Amino acid sequence: MIAYAVTFAMACFGIGLVFSLWRLLRGPTRADRILSLDTMVINFIAILVLYGVANGTKVYFEASMLIAMVGFVSTVAFCRFLLRGDIIE
Secondary structure, eight states: OHHHHHHHHHHHHHHHHHHHHHHHHHOSSHHHHHHHHHHHHHHHHHHHHHHHHHHTOSHHHHHHHHHHHHHHHHHHHHHHHHHHSOSOO
16 A cells, blocks of 8 residues: 555656646746756655565665755855855955
């Protein structure tokens, strides 16, 4: 029963990835593109965690934490670049 739920959740997050990719390509502003990249990172983390649940391994949870940290830092760096024109002052 849990396998069906994990498969359904992975499919839903996959659809979310496709919609975020569409917003990334068609976003009218740069801010929309940055938000879609951040949403894609979150969806990918969710898929990775669900894959770890499906396989019963802990490696994917650690990888998802690393991707979450990199995604957060990259989102902040992109936003600072948009606002100020540089990342490091």
